[in-house]
Amino acid sequence: MLFTRLKQVGKYGSLTLFVGGSAYFLQKNDWEMSTVGVARFGRAAFTAASIVVDYRWSLRNLESGSEEYNTMLSTVHERSAIKLKNMCCKNGGAFIKVGQHLGTLDYLLPKEYVKTLRVLHNDAPQSSVSELAQVFKEDLGKDIDEVFVSFDSKPLGTASLAQVHKAVTKDGEILAVKIQHPRVKAHSYVDIRTMEFLIHRVAWVFPDFQYVWLAEETKKNLPKELDFMKEGEHCERAAKMFSHFDFLKVPKVYWDYSSERVLTMEYCEGGKVDDKDYMTKHNINVNEVSRDLGKLYSEMIFVNGYVHCDPHPGNVLVNKVNNHTQIVLLDHGLYQTLTDDFRINYCNLWMSLIQADLKGVEKFSKNLGVGKLYPLFACMLTARTWESVTSGIEKTEVTDKENQELKDNVATYFNEISQVLNSIPRQMLLIMKTNDVLRGIEASLQTRANASSFINMSKCCTRALGNYKLKQSDGWFQSMSVHFDTRWQLLRIQLYEFLLWVNSSVIFNWLWRKPSVSFS
Known part of the structure; x- marks a missing residue:
C-alpha cells in the first residue's frame, strides 16, 4: 500500500515538476518563443499540471460517491473547464479545434466541460485582412485586389483553422473565400505532439483517464482538415452523391481561386x-x-x-x-x-x-x-x-x-x-x-x-x-x-x-370523435 502511494506521488510529482518548469519558461519567453511552439507547449503544460493538482488536492480525503465528493467534483470540473477554455483561446488553431470537439460531446463528458467549451464555436480568434491577403498571395501568386473587385473586411464566419470572407469577382460573381489563419499549419505539428504528450502524461497519473483516443484522432484528422484541396474534393463528391435530395445545397467550388490554404466557393445565404x-x-x-x-x-x-x-x-x-x-x-x-x-x-x-x-x-x-x-x-x-x-x-x-x-x-x-x-x-x-x-x-x-x-x-x-x-x-x-x-x-x-399519419390526421380525429347526442 505504501509502495503504491509513493509510486503515485512520484508520478504526480514528476509531471508537476516537468510542466512547472515549462510554465516558468513560458512566462519569461512567450513573446519571442511562440513561433517555435515552446510558448504554446508551456502554456498547455501549465494548464494540464494545474488541472491535475486541482483534482488531486480538492478531492483528497473525500469518499468517492458521497454528496460532498460529487459537489466538489462538479466545482473542480467547472474550474478545470474554464482553464482549458482560456488555454485553447490563447493557443488557438488546433487547440481550439479540439476544444470545440469536446464542447459537442453532450452526453459523453461532464456537463461543466460541455457548457464551458461550447462557447469556443463563437470565440475563435480573427486574423486581419492583411494577414489573410499574405496567405492568398503566397498560395495563388496574386493579390486579392487582382482577383476581386471587392473583398469584405468583416468575415462571414471565423473558425479555429480559417475564416471566410465575402468577395465579388470582376464578372460580378459573389463568392465566399475561406482562407487559413497564417500560422495554423506551421504550428499544427508541434501542437498535435503537445496534446499527444500531455494526454498520455495525464493518463499516466490518472489510470482511469482513458481519453488517449482524443490525441490519436486529432493526429489523424487535423492534417486532412488543413488541406483545403481535399475539402474541395469532399465538397464535389458530396454534391454528386446526395444530388437526389432536392432540399440539399452544396456550394460549388471555384478551383482557379483555390489552394491548400485557400478555398473559394459559391456564396450561399441562410440562417443557422x-x-x-x-x-x-x-x-x-x-x-x-x-x-x-x-x-x-x-x-x-x-x-x-x-x-x-x-x-x-x-x-x-x-x-x-x-x-x-x-x-x-x-x-x-x-x-x-x-x-x-x-x-x-x-x-x-x-x-x-x-x-x-x-x-x-x-x-x-x-x-x-x-x-x-x-x-x-x-x-x-x-x-x-x-x-x-x-x-x-x-x-x-x-x-x-x-x-x-x-x-x-x-x-x-x-x-x-x-x-x-x-x-x-x-x-x-x-x-x-x-x-x-x-x-x-x-x-x-x-x-x-x-x-x-x-x-x-x-x-x-x-x-x-x-x-x-x-x-x-x-x-x-x-x-x-x-x-x-x-x-x-x-x-x-x-x-x-x-398508419401513423392517418392516426394523427385531422380527418381521422373528426371521423372517430364521439358525437354529441341530445334527446331534449
Whole structure:
C-alpha cells in the first residue's frame, strides 16, 4: 500500500515538476518563443499540471460517491473547464479545434466541460485582412485586389483553422473565400505532439483517464482538415452523391481561386440551422428541417458510409428557395469513410435498438468492442436511459427528467464512458460526435427524435442491409429472394408510416370523435 502511494506521488510529482518548469519558461519567453511552439507547449503544460493538482488536492480525503465528493467534483470540473477554455483561446488553431470537439460531446463528458467549451464555436480568434491577403498571395501568386473587385473586411464566419470572407469577382460573381489563419499549419505539428504528450502524461497519473483516443484522432484528422484541396474534393463528391435530395445545397467550388490554404466557393445565404427565430421569421418549418437533416445523415451513415462529421450550426444553413426549404451544407473538411463491416454492424445495432431487441443490442454492441458495458454504450448512442431502451426508444417520448438524468449520469459513469470510447472502433468516435451535434440542433429546435425519425433510419438501414446481402448472394434465385425480402420490409415500414399519419390526421380525429347526442 505504501509502495503504491509513493509510486503515485512520484508520478504526480514528476509531471508537476516537468510542466512547472515549462510554465516558468513560458512566462519569461512567450513573446519571442511562440513561433517555435515552446510558448504554446508551456502554456498547455501549465494548464494540464494545474488541472491535475486541482483534482488531486480538492478531492483528497473525500469518499468517492458521497454528496460532498460529487459537489466538489462538479466545482473542480467547472474550474478545470474554464482553464482549458482560456488555454485553447490563447493557443488557438488546433487547440481550439479540439476544444470545440469536446464542447459537442453532450452526453459523453461532464456537463461543466460541455457548457464551458461550447462557447469556443463563437470565440475563435480573427486574423486581419492583411494577414489573410499574405496567405492568398503566397498560395495563388496574386493579390486579392487582382482577383476581386471587392473583398469584405468583416468575415462571414471565423473558425479555429480559417475564416471566410465575402468577395465579388470582376464578372460580378459573389463568392465566399475561406482562407487559413497564417500560422495554423506551421504550428499544427508541434501542437498535435503537445496534446499527444500531455494526454498520455495525464493518463499516466490518472489510470482511469482513458481519453488517449482524443490525441490519436486529432493526429489523424487535423492534417486532412488543413488541406483545403481535399475539402474541395469532399465538397464535389458530396454534391454528386446526395444530388437526389432536392432540399440539399452544396456550394460549388471555384478551383482557379483555390489552394491548400485557400478555398473559394459559391456564396450561399441562410440562417443557422439552430436559429428557431430565423425560421419563424422566414416561415420555415422546424420539423421539416429536422426531418430532412435526419434523412441526409441516415443516408450518409447507413447507406453510403461517407459522413460529413462537422455539422455544428455554423456549418449548416437553412433558407427558403421558391417556397421550398433548403439546407446548405458547408465546411466539408472532415469526412469519415466507414468500412462495410462496421457500417453493416452499425445498421444491425440500430435496427435492434429501434425494435427493442435486447439480444441484438448485446450482440452487435459487443461486435463493436464494448463487452459487458453494452447497456451503457446503448445509452450513449441513443441519448436515452436504459429503461427507455428496454421499453423501446421508438415508443417512448423524451422527457426533461430523462435528459437531466442522462447528464447527471455522465459524471457518475465518467470512467466507464471513457473506457467505452477507448475500446470502440475509431470510426465510431466521429459518428458519435456527429450524433451529439445533431441532437444539440434538435434540442435547439425542440424536435427531438420521434417515430418519424426512426422510420427514416429504419428505411436506410433496411436498404443498406439489403444491398449488402445482394452483394453476398450466390446466384439468381438468392438475389431475387433478397430483393423481394428488402422490398417487403420497406413496404411494411411505409404502411406503418401511413398508419401513423392517418392516426394523427385531422380527418381521422373528426371521423372517430364521439358525437354529441341530445334527446331534449
